[in-house]
Amino acid sequence: MTDQDEPPIRVLLADGQSLFRDAMRVVLEARPDFQVVAEAADGMHAVAEAERTEPDLALVDADLPNGDGIRTTRLILERQPDCRVLFLSEHEDDRGLIASLEAGATGFVTKGSPIGELIEVARRVRAGETTIPPQMLGTLLAGLIRNKREHDEALRRLARLTRREREVLALLAKGADNEGIAQPLVISPETARTHVQNVLGKLGVHSRLEAAAFVIQNGLIDELVGAEA
Amino acid sequence: MNHAPLVDERRPMRNPEVWLRQADGENVVYDPAREAVHVMNTTAVAIWVLCDGHTAPTEMIEAVCALSALPYEVVEEDVMRILDEFDRAGVISWTG
Numbered sequence: 001m002t003d004q005d006e007p008p009i010r011v012l013l014a015d016g017q018s019l020f021r022d023a024m025r026v027v028l029e030a031r032p033d034f035q036v037v038a039e040a041a042d043g044m045h046a047v048a049e050a051e052r053t054e055p056d057l058a059l060v061d062a063d064l065p066n067g068d069g070i071r072t073t074r075l076i077l078e079r080q081p082d083c084r085v086l087f088l089s090e091h092e093d094d095r096g097l098i099a100s101l102e103a104g105a106t107g108f109v110t111k112g113s114p115i116g117e118l119i120e121v122a123r124r125v126r127a128g129e130t131t132i133p134p135q136m137l138g139t140l141l142a143g144l145i146r147n148k149r150e151h152d153e154a155l156r157r158l159a160r161l162t163r164r165e166r167e168v169l170a171l172l173a174k175g176a177d178n179e180g181i182a183q184p185l186v187i188s189p190e191t192a193r194t195h196v197q198n199v200l201g202k203l204g205v206h207s208r209l210e211a212a213a214f215v216i217q218n219g220l221i222d223e224l225v226g227a228e229a
Numbered sequence: 230m231n232h233a234p235l236v237d238e239r240r241p242m243r244n245p246e247v248w249l250r251q252a253d254g255e256n257v258v259y260d261p262a263r264e265a266v267h268v269m270n271t272t273a274v275a276i277w278v279l280c281d282g283h284t285a286p287t288e289m290i291e292a293v294c295a296l297s298a299l300p301y302e303v304v305e306e307d308v309m310r311i312l313d314e315f316d317r318a319g320v321i322s323w324t325g
Contacts (some may be wrong), residue, residue, distance in 0.1 A: 101296075130296060134271040135251060138278025144292040145284055 008035040009126050012055040014046035014072060015088070016065045020111075027115055033123070043067020043075075050076040055083055057126045060105070062089040062096050070096075070103045077104040092136055098143040105205065107131045154218035155218045160202040168195040170224040172208055173215040239323045242282030249277060249318045260320055262305055267318055282319045282324045286312060 012033055012150045021039050027032045028034040038053040040046035042065040051057060058076050062069040070183065073085045085106035088099040097108050107125035109118050110133065121131045132140060161169060165186075181192040205211050215221060241325075249262045256274045258267040269277065272293075279289050286308060293304045315321040 055282070132299075135274075137271055137275035141275050141289065141296065142281075142284075142294040144295055145279070145288045148291070196325055 006033065008033050009122070010035050010037045010053070010056045011122075012038045012040065012050055012053060012058040012083075014040045014043070014049075014064055014069075015057060015061040015070045016041055016063065017061075020061075022219065027119070028122075031119065038105045038134055041065070043069070043072035046072050047075045047079065050080050050083060054080055056129075057122060058083055058085045059122070060087055062087065062093070062100070073100060073103040073105050084125050084128075086122055091164075092133060094136065094139045094143060097132060097136055097140055098147070099206075101130075101132075101140070102147075108133065108136070119134075151218055152219060153212065155223070157203050158220060158223060161199060165195055165202070166224055167201045168192065169199050169203075169211060169215060172196065172199065173221065173224065175212065238285040238287060239325045240282050240285050241315065241321045242275065242318050242324050243281040244322060250276065256309075258320055260318070263281045263319060265318070267320065272307065273311050273314075276308060277315070280312075280315065282320050 013024050013036055015021050015024070018041065018157055021041075025036045025039070028036055033203035037055055040049045044067050045073070046058070046060065046064065047067070049055075059075075060069045060073050060076070064072050067075070069087060069089075073087065076083060076085060082109070085100075085103075085105040086109060087105040088109055089096050089100075090111055092110055097204075100108055106128075107121050109121050113121075113133075124131045134204055158166070158169075166226055167185055168181055171184065178189040178192045178196070181187075181196070182189045185192070187195075200206065200208070203211055203214055205214055215224065244260070246262050247258055248259045250259065251274070256269040256271070256275065258269060259265075259268070275293075276289060279292075290305050290308050291303065293299070293308065294301055297304065312321070316323075
């Protein structure tokens with residue numbers, strides 16, 4: 001039951017298949033509490049439409065062309081933080097579920113779900129709830145725990161570095177070579193090289209590229225911000 | 230607030246003889262040794278999945294908090310009650 005005085009939920013449909021978008025539009029607009037304000041067939045278009053129409057709710061397909069559903073979710077929420085994202089997937093995909101929630105989605109539905117369930121989840125997500133298929137809860141929690149352990153382990157390794165080595169790592173993560181590290185830190189390239197070797201050893205990685213990936217994959221950029229200032 | 234698990238915190242582990250069956254929205258744990266059947270709700274099943282002998286109750290609580298945004302104390306009470314019920318039913322043991 002919905003309140004007739006409430007404004008409708010303004011929806012952006014982002015899915016590569018026009019047939020699915022058409023079906024969803026018909027289904028949603030048959031209900032007075034939904035209004036489809038935009039459609040997009042790819043990720044970049046979805047982000048642009050979100051900026052243009054400021055929807056309350058975005059239905060984002062996992063397999064969106066040109067920017068995939070995870071990246072699209074993240075970009076939509078960067079530009080429209082008040083929007084809620086309901087993530088649509090073909091399958092009960094554990095990694096996709098975790099990635100979508102980490103990107104900021106608060107709902108996850110498989111496309112095989114009954115339409116009534118999708119509508120109800122859309123309402124609950126818009127109302128601020130986090131809604132996922134109950135049968136995926138255990139594996140989701142296990143994934144969250146696994147990610148937290150990995151992040152904690154990365155922080156432990158980062159804590160082995162001196163302040164100077166953190167500065168070096170921050171520059172490494174930006175792709176700097178020995179010269180690019182030496183110049184802002186006012187040290188010689190040889191000293192920079194020594195610091196780099198120490199950083200690699202303490203992090204337990206084998207290359208500069210691996211060190212940069214360590215920072216990015218573990219979301220440690222913020223931990224290093226300021227170290228290079 | 231930091232609720233990091235204590236190093237020596239005990240970890241619950243599923244009894245390997247017990248198996249979970251999920252069908253038609255129902256979750257049933259069957260214990261052949263005791264010839265007992267336990268019907269579980271969604272949260273209990275999720276906690277059951279996490280009873281792998283490696284995951285501490287504190288980690289379970291923190292993960293549920295991260296997902297639900299419920300207060301730590303509320304989640305802690307629920308998780309510990311579920312684990313206590315598992316323990317009394319004999320479907321888990323404790324390691325560590």
